[in-house]
Amino acid sequence: MQYLTPSTFDEASALALGATGATRFLAGGTDVLVQMHAGGATPDVLIDLKRIPGVYDITRTDDGWSIGVAVPGAVLCEHAALSAEWPGVVEAIDLIGSTQVQxxxxxxxxxxxxxxxxxxxxxxxxxxxxVSVLGADGSSRRMAVEDVPTGPGRTALAPGDVVTELHL
Known part of the structure; x- marks a missing residue:
């Protein structure tokens, strides 16, 4: 398995597009690492997004909130302003796993x-x-969360696409 640590989302996208075999992105890792340790599908390429600037940011914007891809649930649940504006979302995020997993x-x-x-x-x-998605061609687009999953373990993202932010 190749473990890669890009410093930008553009680099992450290019690495994913050029990779051969199963490729996964890593931000928190609770799913992919458990799957690997349980003898499930081990990716040929694991691209760690945690060193990219902004992945831990929670930002109030003119049209809502932008949340970095590596912001863990525990941090979101402790964010008072976000919790006040989006209590149902924060409560659902709080359901993801145990305290340790959070x-x-x-x-x-x-x-x-x-x-x-x-x-x-x-x-x-x-x-x-x-979510904001950076395409392999360098274009950026927003995509409704409801349009991302297409079936169990499958998403609508193309090879080289990488999610850069979540928007509420």
């Missing part, structure tokens, strides 16, 4: 794992949440 699990990872049992996804859909 320290690493991310809502973006919960979405991208595309599990039918994803705790936070229904609340994100009900809230009209979106």
């Amino acid at each position: 320290g690493r699990a991310t809502p973006v990872g919960n979405l991208m794992n595309a599990s039918p049992a994803a705790d936070s996804v229904p609340a994100l859909i009900a809230a009209g949440a979106e």
